[in-house]
Amino acid sequence: MLAMNYRGPYRVRADRSKPMPKIEHSGDAIVRVTRSCICGSDLHLYHGMVPDTRVGTTFGHEFIGVVEEIGDAVQNLKVGDNVLVPFNIACGKCVFCEQGLFGNCHESNPEATAVGGIFGYSHTAGGFDGGQAEYVRVPYADVGPMIIPDNMDHDDAVLLTDVFPTGYQAAEMGGIKPGDTVVVFGAGPVGIMAAKSAWLFGAGRVIVIDHLEYRLEFVKNYAQCEVYNFRSLGDVVLFLKKTTDWLGADVCIDAVGCEAAGDAMQTITGRKLMLQSGSATALHWAINSVKKGGIVSIVGVYGPTGNLIPIGNVVNKGITIRANQASVKRLLPKLIDHIQSGRVSPKDIITHRIPLEEVSDAYHIFSAKLDNCIKPILIPPSARK
Amino acid sequence: MKKTAQDYSHINGWGIDADPLDVPAYPMKKRTENDNKGMIWERPPQQPELVEVLHSNERPGLTAVFGTPNPPKGLSGKIRRYAFKYSESMIRHWLLLLVADRVNMIEGIHEDINKGHFPDVFSELGGKSEMKYNKVGLTRKIALGAGIAVLAIAFLRTRR
Numbered sequence: 001m002l003a004m005n006y007r008g009p010y011r012v013r014a015d016r017s018k019p020m021p022k023i024e025h026s027g028d029a030i031v032r033v034t035r036s037c038i039c040g041s042d043l044h045l046y047h048g049m050v051p052d053t054r055v056g057t058t059f060g061h062e063f064i065g066v067v068e069e070i071g072d073a074v075q076n077l078k079v080g081d082n083v084l085v086p087f088n089i090a091c092g093k094c095v096f097c098e099q100g101l102f103g104n105c106h107e108s109n110p111e112a113t114a115v116g117g118i119f120g121y122s123h124t125a126g127g128f129d130g131g132q133a134e135y136v137r138v139p140y141a142d143v144g145p146m147i148i149p150d151n152m153d154h155d156d157a158v159l160l161t162d163v164f165p166t167g168y169q170a171a172e173m174g175g176i177k178p179g180d181t182v183v184v185f186g187a188g189p190v191g192i193m194a195a196k197s198a199w200l201f202g203a204g205r206v207i208v209i210d211h212l213e214y215r216l217e218f219v220k221n222y223a224q225c226e227v228y229n230f231r232s233l234g235d236v237v238l239f240l241k242k243t244t245d246w247l248g249a250d251v252c253i254d255a256v257g258c259e260a261a262g263d264a265m266q267t268i269t270g271r272k273l274m275l276q277s278g279s280a281t282a283l284h285w286a287i288n289s290v291k292k293g294g295i296v297s298i299v300g301v302y303g304p305t306g307n308l309i310p311i312g313n314v315v316n317k318g319i320t321i322r323a324n325q326a327s328v329k330r331l332l333p334k335l336i337d338h339i340q341s342g343r344v345s346p347k348d349i350i351t352h353r354i355p356l357e358e359v360s361d362a363y364h365i366f367s368a369k370l371d372n373c374i375k376p377i378l379i380p381p382s383a384r385k
Numbered sequence: 386m387k388k389t390a391q392d393y394s395h396i397n398g399w400g401i402d403a404d405p406l407d408v409p410a411y412p413m414k415k416r417t418e419n420d421n422k423g424m425i426w427e428r429p430p431q432q433p434e435l436v437e438v439l440h441s442n443e444r445p446g447l448t449a450v451f452g453t454p455n456p457p458k459g460l461s462g463k464i465r466r467y468a469f470k471y472s473e474s475m476i477r478h479w480l481l482l483l484v485a486d487r488v489n490m491i492e493g494i495h496e497d498i499n500k501g502h503f504p505d506v507f508s509e510l511g512g513k514s515e516m517k518y519n520k521v522g523l524t525r526k527i528a529l530g531a532g533i534a535v536l537a538i539a540f541l542r543t544r545r
Contacts (some may be wrong), residue, residue, distance in 0.1 A: 008490030011509040025432040025450050051482035054455040055493035093426050099415040110440035110447045112473055127452030139450040175410035178403050202400035305479045324412050343398035364511020370518035
């Protein structure tokens with residue numbers, strides 16, 4: 001079958017000789033993919049920053065498709081169902097799944113205990129192949145996948161597998177109270193959805209910080225928020241203090257993660273030399289620009305090693321830090337309601353539709369921010385017929 | 386300085402999810418009767434282990450399901466097996482895995498050539514899109530590369 005194939009940092013290709021996935025467990029399903037996205041966090045794999053990313057891996061944790069085959073124990077799905085598949089692989093039985101922490105399942109990733117299994121996200125997240133392919137194996141098919149409502153646009157559905165839930169949970173973890181000032185670092189797809197979601201919690205002011213003008217322009221219109229280019233601000237934290245009556249923001253959201261620009265020392269030690277688990281510039285700014293007693297919410301992805309962050313100021317300012325992988329399954333009913341009620345239209349952030357055969361160019365366009373790319377989706381040949 | 390007096394009617398859904406009872410926000414510690422009892426849940430059936438799967442030494446064995454593509458092999462596999470002797474808390478665990486990834490990249494090139502497939506690195510790097518959308522940047526990179534090559538050759542000639 002046709003599938004994306006990782007060959008090393010910055011090198012991927014469309015490979016027609018990938019073996020078809022098989023049912024390997026009675027709870028598995030095989031899904032024929034109809035759409036898959038490239039996520040900003042896929043770029044961390046693409047850039048070689050995530051340990052145990054093996055050559056031959058197929059990425060892709062944001063996908064929807066049609067059920068082609070089910071294991072003996074699967075009861076909730078049948079062949080032919082159109083399903084959206086959360087990026088978390090969750091058993092539904094362990095103590096963490098029982099608490100709604102589907103991103104922290106303890107029965108889906110043997111290689112690391114800190115994170116549950118994730119489709120196509122290296123062996124550090126379970127070693128599963130992902131959905132940037134014609135077919136994909138979906139474990140625990142009775143737990144994660146959800147049948148796409150008949151009246152839902154499939155472009156909206158594919159963005160419910162990660163981007164919208166992650167952005168929404170970023171705002172949710174911020175504990176936003178009506179009137180709060182919320183600063184979102186990063187105007188990528190997740191930052192855009194976090195800014196949009198902040199209003200649903202009653203934010204009084206939403207500010208987005210980035211350095212790419214086309215993305216700032218997009219989020220200003222899409223999420224009706226204030227935007228600032230940190231390249232023109234000089235000292236970002238000082239600017240945010242001034243614009244919040246010298247007190248700082250109530251909530252700061254790090255929607256950037258390990259590939260942040262804006263600080264030479266972080267960039268060199270984190271992104272170039274990999275002496276820390278990526279550049280922690282956005283997190284650094286978030287901690288220092290949040291109000292005393294405020295909340296920092298982290299959904300930006302960092303590697304599993306360590307980072308240089310001002311932990312002393314976390315203590316000094318009495319900050320609460322909340323962070324997690326989004327618990328997609330828990331959030332789906334509420335987010336589907338937001339889409340069907342017309343409050344949020346995730347599909348509007350899709351800028352590029354690219355055939356799966358051109359996956360190398362799709363990654364390069366997204367990684368190098370060419371052609372004003374915000375969100376690319378890959379369409380396999382069978383879905384284009 | 387709260388701004389609740391402002392008019393947010395232009396924002397569809399403003400405040401619809403603001404629940405004063407939902408404080409603090411998720412993830413809350415949601416206690417269940419199974420808290421503090423260890424791994425007592427009814428485990429899903431175990432996926433058969435038909436290929437080598439490494440597991441963190443911070444857990445007693447494999448999870449009920451796991452990915453099977455790309456099992457450890459070759460020199461990179463040896464490095465990965467060694468890395469998994471150390472816990473996730475040890476930096477050497479992760480750095481060894483990164484070293485294994487780079488070795489694996491070279492193994493991948495050998496593997497391609499052994500199968501008669503010479504990697505089209507230009508295409509794999511997204512060269513076509515670079516030519517289409519970033520001609521200036523591509524020209525600059527080529528010029529920079531050529532400049533470095535000329536300087537290197539000149540330096541080597543001077544040393545002779």
